[in-house]
Amino acid sequence: MPSHYCRKDSTKLYLEQFFQTKQELYREYKNYCDENGFSNLILSNPVFDQTFSELNLALYQPKKDRCDICCGFETKNISEIEYQKHLEKKERARQEKDKDKELAQQEKVYTFCMDLQAVKICPVVNASKIYYKTKLAVHNFTIYDMNTHVCRNYWFNETEADLSAPTFTNFILDFIKDKCTKNIPIILYSDGCCYQNRNCILSNALLNYSIKKKVLIEQKYLEKGHTQMECDAVHSLIERKLKNRNIELPSDYVKLTKEARTKPFPLEVVDVNHDFFLDYADQKNWIYNSIRPGRKVNDPTVTDLRHLKYNFETKLIEYKIDFNEEFQPLPVRSLKYPEIEYNVLHQRRLKIKEIKWKHLQEIKCVLSKDCHSFYDNLLH
Ligand SMILES: [Zn+2]
Incomplete structure (x- = not known):
């Protein structure tokens, strides 16, 4: 499913909410390979993960993201001045x-x-x-x-x-x-x-x-x-x-x-x-x-x-x-x-x-x- 929020990374595609974790998804992927005769081609967990993000996919879309600016301030990517301005607004x-x-x-x-x-x-x-x-x-x-x-x-x-x-x-x-x-x-x-x-x-x-x-x-x-x-x-x-x-x-x-x-x-x-x-x-x-x-x-x-x-x-x-x-x-x-x-x-x-x-x-x-x-x- 495409993103429906106005976001910078809105080109990302999301899976339906069947899977809560990447592990669950990986398990389903392995089952699918086994059942369809691809057991010898199964990707390792890290390669699967990497491929998944290279395809610009994500598990599901969280309800609302945490604020970029507030998060950015916590991780020190946003200056104190910019953050204060944001809080004021x-x-x-x-x-x-x-x-x-x-x-x-x-x-x-x-x-x-x-x-x-x-x-x-x-x-x-x-x-x-x-x-x-x-x-x-x-x-x-x-x-x-x-x-x-x-x-x-x-x-x-x-x-x-x-x-x-x-x-x-x-x-x-x-x-x-x-x-x-x-x-x-x-x-x-x-x-x-x-x-x-x-x-x-x-x-x-x-x-x-x-x-x-x-x-x-x-x-x-x-x-x-x-x-x-x-x-x-x-x-x-x-x-x-x-x-x-x-x-x-x-x-x-x-x-x-x-x-x-x-x-x-x-x-x-x-x-x-x-x-x-x-x-x-x-x-x-x-x-x-x-x-x-x-x-x-x-x-x-x-x-x-x-x-x-x-x-x-x-x-x-x-x-x-x-x-x-x-x-x-x-x-x-x-x-x-x-x-x-x-x-x-x-x-x-x-x-x-x-x-x-x-x-x-x-x-x-x-x-x-x-x-x-x-x-x-x-x-x-
Ligand atoms: Zn904020």
């Missing part, structure tokens, strides 16, 4: 979030946070013959209201949507449209992942919504490495519910998520279809062609953005690269205000690779009969 972002949570409790603003859960696969059954098969990727994007504790989970598999900016833009806009019935500012918290939360597609959609509804929207990004939010606790609840459960269909994730929380009330779940999505990437509906705060080489870039404001009165996007600074308008924009009309994003379900389709057909034999038709109908 982390603390400042936390204060900002606490303040907005309080405002939300006073019903002066809406404050939401959001994140993508670690990738899931389908099917999950306890049968060793499916170790070697590739499976469907299934994702959950969660949005949490920090005042009401309403929490909606958008579950989708890779045949209904991909992990690109328009997908997440649709979830965020859908949630806002449903939940923001009062005209008070909307504040969105997330990590700084570009394809999910910090990109031109989402920004244009939020600006258009702000202008149309005459409502102020702000986006604030937590400090990298310290992005713990209320939705993480929800993901832990869901993970607990999924433990030792068989998954035969993507909709099993939907069912289990509905049962994962009882207090103060159950989680909301949307089983997302490809026809749910609007094409927010269509540039004819854009006011801004870029959300880059600078134009010259050493100017700040998109990843420096900390805070964005969608101002319906001025029809401008304003930004801060530090919570303590004043807002400045983003420089690149056109003067046109388009007649907004969004088309449908996906005309049909998305195709999977032929090899994956083949593998899934082979896996069917260990699944209940009534879910076979789901796998029969996948496009490749």
Whole structure:
């Protein structure tokens, strides 16, 4: 499985979580060689290890990495000054979030946070013959209201949507449209992942919504490495519910998520279809062609953005690269205000690779009969 976090080494591929240790993997590899008549070709443990890392593989992806800067300071690769700056920024972002949570409790603003859960696969059954098969990727994007504790989970598999900016833009806009019935500012918290939360597609959609509804929207990004939010606790609840459960269909994730929380009330779940999505990437509906705060080489870039404001009165996007600074308008924009009309994003379900389709057909034999038709109908 590919990495789904914004990380430097995101070219790494990860195994599914069948194996907890390299030793377990090595044992399975040896068994496989023995059973298939390659006993005389078995690599030694160190050579196997080396080959594994040369192939840029890793066992599985930990939930969240420890912060690079904090780790770097411990191992003396980060200077005291840089580390102190990092701690200040982390603390400042936390204060900002606490303040907005309080405002939300006073019903002066809406404050939401959001994140993508670690990738899931389908099917999950306890049968060793499916170790070697590739499976469907299934994702959950969660949005949490920090005042009401309403929490909606958008579950989708890779045949209904991909992990690109328009997908997440649709979830965020859908949630806002449903939940923001009062005209008070909307504040969105997330990590700084570009394809999910910090990109031109989402920004244009939020600006258009702000202008149309005459409502102020702000986006604030937590400090990298310290992005713990209320939705993480929800993901832990869901993970607990999924433990030792068989998954035969993507909709099993939907069912289990509905049962994962009882207090103060159950989680909301949307089983997302490809026809749910609007094409927010269509540039004819854009006011801004870029959300880059600078134009010259050493100017700040998109990843420096900390805070964005969608101002319906001025029809401008304003930004801060530090919570303590004043807002400045983003420089690149056109003067046109388009007649907004969004088309449908996906005309049909998305195709999977032929090899994956083949593998899934082979896996069917260990699944209940009534879910076979789901796998029969996948496009490749
Ligand atoms: Zn840190």
